[in-house]
Amino acid sequence: xxxxxxxxxxxxxxxxxxxxxxxxxxxxxxxxxxxxxxxxxxxxxxxxxxxxxxxxxxxxxxxxxxxxxxxxxxxxxxxxxxxxxxxxxxxxxxxxxxxxxxxxxxxxxxxxxxxxxxxxxxxxxxxxxxxxxxxxxxxxxxxxxxxxxxxxxxxxxxxxxxxxxxxxxxxxxxxxxxxxxxxxxxxxxxxxxxxxxxxxxxxxxxxxxxxxxxxxxxxxxxxxxxxxxxxxxxxxxxxxxxxxxxxxxxxxxxxxxxxxxxxx
Ligand SMILES: NC(=O)c1ccc[n+]([C@@H]2O[C@H](COP(=O)([O-])OP(=O)(O)OC[C@H]3O[C@@H](n4cnc5c(N)ncnc54)[C@H](O)[C@@H]3O)[C@@H](O)[C@H]2O)c1
Numbered sequence: 001x002x003x004x005x006x007x008x009x010x011x012x013x014x015x016x017x018x019x020x021x022x023x024x025x026x027x028x029x030x031x032x033x034x035x036x037x038x039x040x041x042x043x044x045x046x047x048x049x050x051x052x053x054x055x056x057x058x059x060x061x062x063x064x065x066x067x068x069x070x071x072x073x074x075x076x077x078x079x080x081x082x083x084x085x086x087x088x089x090x091x092x093x094x095x096x097x098x099x100x101x102x103x104x105x106x107x108x109x110x111x112x113x114x115x116x117x118x119x120x121x122x123x124x125x126x127x128x129x130x131x132x133x134x135x136x137x138x139x140x141x142x143x144x145x146x147x148x149x150x151x152x153x154x155x156x157x158x159x160x161x162x163x164x165x166x167x168x169x170x171x172x173x174x175x176x177x178x179x180x181x182x183x184x185x186x187x188x189x190x191x192x193x194x195x196x197x198x199x200x201x202x203x204x205x206x207x208x209x210x211x212x213x214x215x216x217x218x219x220x221x222x223x224x225x226x227x228x229x230x231x232x233x234x235x236x237x238x239x240x241x242x243x244x245x246x247x248x249x250x251x252x253x254x255x256x257x258x259x260x261x262x263x264x
Pocket of ligand 1: 009010011012013014015031032033034037057058059060067083084085086107108109110111223
């Protein structure tokens with residue numbers, strides 16, 4: 001087998017664990033604009049090895065495409081896998097400007113236990129039908145992940161997966177928390193106990209699985225609300241609106257967060 005390396009670009013909350021995951025089965029080096037995060041010695045040691053896959057783990061911005069292109073120029077990989085959460089159509093746009101296959105592989109998990117989550121979730125991926133070497137790239141990526149102990153599943157197109165990450169993961173989570181916020185505001189208004197009220201739905205959820213009780217905390221962090229701007233759908237901005245009105249109306253937000261963050 002040809003001696004080559006993989007590169008992980010962006011050594012933050014997802015890049016670092018992805019680097020660690022891949023390190024078990026492949027020579028892999030990390031690259032970051034913040035050079036302090038890099039293992040400079042290892043990076044220099046493998047400088048002359050060809051790059052097999054470039055794993056993009058940098059945050060999305062309106063310069064994302066430009067950044068990916070300059071990473072492509074820097075490392076000349078045979079294939080790029082984007083692990084970041086991105087705006088719909090981004091993979092197709094990048095693919096139309098590059099002659100190597102571009103895979104989108106959305107990341108699921110919570111940053112505090114990302115390595116564990118990377119191992120336990122199936123890593124979905126997709127590649128555009130008109131990309132070069134579709135079969136080769138899909139096989140290379142799924143085999144690499146298999147070697148790392150991670151199952152993969154291919155989706156029919158990149159747009160479906162780009163939307164899935166936002167619509168069925170982060171925004172959906174926000175939407176569910178919104179209902180907890182609304183029901184908590186109502187409970188407070190009427191002076192009743194939130195948890196006691198929600199006991200009523202416990203069994204229904206147990207039997208039917210469609211009444212999850214969520215915890216009415218403030219939606220902070222850097223996923224649910226920032227991801228809304230990736231899709232910019234009027235209906236989904238309700239999540240941000242309800243979150244903000246919950247903060248304004250709930251005078252005891254700190255104690256609510258404290259109470260429920262323990263059990264979340
Ligand atoms: N943090 C999570 O739990 C999580 C979960 C799923 C998906 N994501 C997605 O993963 C992506 C990255 O998120 P994160 O939380 O790891 O971000 P982060 O801010 O923790 O890390 C990003 C890293 O990328 C580096 N970087 C930025 N631009 C770069 C460039 N052009 N070249 C090289 N390095 C560059 C930064 O210096 C930083 O170290 C985002 O799209 C995010 O939505 C994050």
